[in-house]
Amino acid sequence: MKLLIVEDEKALADSIYSYLQQENFVCEIAPSYTGALEKIEQYDYDCILLDINLQDGNGLQLLKTLKSNHKTDGVLIISARNSLEDKVSGLHLGADDYLPKPFHLSELGARVAAIIRRRHSAGSNFIRLEDIQIDIQARSVAVSGRFLDLTRKEYQLLLYFAYNKGRVVSKNAIAEHLWGDDTGGADNYDFIYTHIKNLRRKLEEAGAGDYIQSVYGMGYKLTIP
Amino acid sequence: MLGSIGYYFIVRSVLIHELDDALKVEEAEILSHVHSLDELPEPSSYRDQQISFAPAATPVRRQFINITRWEHHRHDETQPYRQLLFPVTVKGKVYTASVTKSEEETEDLLEWIMLVTAGMIIILLGILFMANRLLLRRIWQPFYQTLEGLRRFDLTKKESIAHTPTSIEEFRDLQTAVEQMTEKIRKDYEMLRDFTDNASHEMQTPLAIINSKLDLMIQDQELKEKHHRQLQAMYDAVGRLRTLNQSLLLLTKIENNQFAQAAPVDLEILIEKKLIQLEDPIRVKHLNITTDVQPCELQMNAYLTDILLNNLLGNAIRHNYDRGALDIVLRQEFLRISNTGAALPFDPATIFDRFTKGGHSEGTGLGLAIVKQICDNYGHVLTYSYEENQHVLRIQFTPPMTGTGRPSEFRQNAVLGLSHE
Numbered sequence: 001m002k003l004l005i006v007e008d009e010k011a012l013a014d015s016i017y018s019y020l021q022q023e024n025f026v027c028e029i030a031p032s033y034t035g036a037l038e039k040i041e042q043y044d045y046d047c048i049l050l051d052i053n054l055q056d057g058n059g060l061q062l063l064k065t066l067k068s069n070h071k072t073d074g075v076l077i078i079s080a081r082n083s084l085e086d087k088v089s090g091l092h093l094g095a096d097d098y099l100p101k102p103f104h105l106s107e108l109g110a111r112v113a114a115i116i117r118r119r120h121s122a123g124s125n126f127i128r129l130e131d132i133q134i135d136i137q138a139r140s141v142a143v144s145g146r147f148l149d150l151t152r153k154e155y156q157l158l159l160y161f162a163y164n165k166g167r168v169v170s171k172n173a174i175a176e177h178l179w180g181d182d183t184g185g186a187d188n189y190d191f192i193y194t195h196i197k198n199l200r201r202k203l204e205e206a207g208a209g210d211y212i213q214s215v216y217g218m219g220y221k222l223t224i225p
Numbered sequence: 226m227l228g229s230i231g232y233y234f235i236v237r238s239v240l241i242h243e244l245d246d247a248l249k250v251e252e253a254e255i256l257s258h259v260h261s262l263d264e265l266p267e268p269s270s271y272r273d274q275q276i277s278f279a280p281a282a283t284p285v286r287r288q289f290i291n292i293t294r295w296e297h298h299r300h301d302e303t304q305p306y307r308q309l310l311f312p313v314t315v316k317g318k319v320y321t322a323s324v325t326k327s328e329e330e331t332e333d334l335l336e337w338i339m340l341v342t343a344g345m346i347i348i349l350l351g352i353l354f355m356a357n358r359l360l361l362r363r364i365w366q367p368f369y370q371t372l373e374g375l376r377r378f379d380l381t382k383k384e385s386i387a388h389t390p391t392s393i394e395e396f397r398d399l400q401t402a403v404e405q406m407t408e409k410i411r412k413d414y415e416m417l418r419d420f421t422d423n424a425s426h427e428m429q430t431p432l433a434i435i436n437s438k439l440d441l442m443i444q445d446q447e448l449k450e451k452h453h454r455q456l457q458a459m460y461d462a463v464g465r466l467r468t469l470n471q472s473l474l475l476l477t478k479i480e481n482n483q484f485a486q487a488a489p490v491d492l493e494i495l496i497e498k499k500l501i502q503l504e505d506p507i508r509v510k511h512l513n514i515t516t517d518v519q520p521c522e523l524q525m526n527a528y529l530t531d532i533l534l535n536n537l538l539g540n541a542i543r544h545n546y547d548r549g550a551l552d553i554v555l556r557q558e559f560l561r562i563s564n565t566g567a568a569l570p571f572d573p574a575t576i577f578d579r580f581t582k583g584g585h586s587e588g589t590g591l592g593l594a595i596v597k598q599i600c601d602n603y604g605h606v607l608t609y610s611y612e613e614n615q616h617v618l619r620i621q622f623t624p625p626m627t628g629t630g631r632p633s634e635f636r637q638n639a640v641l642g643l644s645h646e
Contacts, residue, residue, distance in 0.1 A: 015437030102433035
């Protein structure tokens with residue numbers, strides 16, 4: 001899987017690179033509009049992470065070029081301008097998703113994985129984690145063919161872990177993913193704990209392995225041995 | 226006043242001068258009589274003119290004098306007279322001749338002149354006053370328009386002050402000055418707004434970098450538990466900065482009226498949905514929720530309505546006791562959310578101000594400021610009270626004006642609604 005990171009903030013581009021590299025993605029960084037334009041014209045990518053505000057040009061223009069060249073690369077817009085107009089115009093121009101800064105790398109990872117899954121495994125709506133099978137279309141989870149009765153939050157949690165498997169996901173990232181900006185504060189950590197406890201119990205009862213580990217009370221990690 | 230006194234004296238002196246001329250004519254007649262006949266003329270005494278002669282030791286100095294005499298036949302009133310005294314020499318004897326003329330006529334004349342003049346002036350003033358009122362109203366119309374425009378001037382609205390073209394230079398100057406001033410104020414205001422906007426936006430990227438570095442750091446398996454605790458504190462701090470930043474941006478956007486698109490929103494359904502969304506914190510705090518809701522449809526922006534309910538209910542949950550109560554009453558005219566909780570640690574009058582919060586609150590202190598701003602934008606009235614250990618927040622809705630909600634707004638909103646999915 002090939003990714004292009006179009007981001008002129010080197011520190012941020014490096015973080016994204018390191019995080020996504022772990023998930024068997026081949027990442028390239030384009031630190032400018034012109035650099036990105038060159039790469040886009042030469043290669044095809046599974047997903048392009050596109051910052052809108054570049055020093056030497058507008059990311060939306062890149063998106064237009066991409067679409068007028070009939071490229072099918074997936075595009076995730078990253079923007080410091082969290083405005084509905086940007087979001088609407090980006091999605092209208094054919095971007096797959098929009099993520100405002102600042103974001104958690106796990107959120108980015110999940111969005112990228114979702115875009116690639118939608119683009120590539122056309123028709124395949126399933127994610128397999130050993131004996132666990134997630135049906136994204138039906139929003140259902142089965143262990144060895146047996147369906148689990150998960151709540152909405154538990155399902156969202158499992159999918160989030162699946163997209164970030166093998167990496168530590170912080171509680172803050174989980175809280176933001178599940179509740180958005182709605183209820184801030186440390187209160188959320190208690191709810192997360194409850195939901196994860198229930199999810200693990202349900203998976204265990206269905207006979208699945210215990211893949212979700214707590215990491216020093218700071219986050220969680222799903223590892224498939 | 227001074228003018229009229231002056232006028233009186235001028236007219237009077239003119240009239241006296243006339244009188245003196247008449248006296249001089251008499252004098253000339255007497256002198257020519259004496260000269261040609263060398264004898265005194267008959268003294269005469271008419272009602273308005275008396276001539277008399279009196280022997281004198283020495284020639285009297287020729288002079289005009291004012292005298293007053295008692296008039297017996299006129300109720301003992303004093304009457305003013307003008308008298309000319311001059312020396313006459315007849316057959317070697319010196320006489321003092323006096324010609325006296327009553328000033329009564331002059332006074333009468335003066336009175337009439339003053340009366341007529343005063344009358345004319347009053348009539349003129351009256352006409353002037355009426356003409357002024359009519360004319361002024363027309364001439365000053367541009368001025369009053371500008372004044373009214375200034376009174377209605379609203380910085381947050383893009384409308385400029387309307388002017389009707391006028392040929393009066395002063396008003397044109399005023400209009401230009403007002404225009405330039407409002408333009409400058411607006412520019413300054415926009416600059417300030419843009420500053421908040423830009424500052425907040427510029428902060429997003431560094432925050433994103435910190436956040437991403439933290440996300441990377443926790444992947445490190447060699448970290449000790451004490452590091453994790455520090456990292457967690459950093460995460461929380463960045464999270465708070467992020468929320469703060471977003472709240473500030475949201476406030477500016479609401480102030481800028483960037484959420485103008487309005488559509489009918491059903492508060493009853495939205496409250497129900499919000500309570501489901503907030504079920505986790507409600508469950509953890511074991512809150513007792515009572516709802517007494519009736520259908521209520523408002524013309525509002527969907528996103529802002531969501532924020533409004535979120536902040537109000539979020540507050541009512543966060544600042545509640547364990548096993549406390551949260552009551553929601555919704556009517557067509559108002560929404561009332563009350564919750565148990567300790568009295569405010571600050572002045573209740575400042576509750577809607579920015580950055581007002583209890584010392585240990587994790588919130589940004591902007592939640593209710595945002596609610597207030599949203600209510601202000603729609604003309605809803607937000608009030609707070611503390612009754613029987615309950616915090617009560619009440620929104621009195623303003624009925625929407627008829628004719629709002631153009632079709633284009635609905636369409637735009639539909640697009641935005643889709644993008645939220």
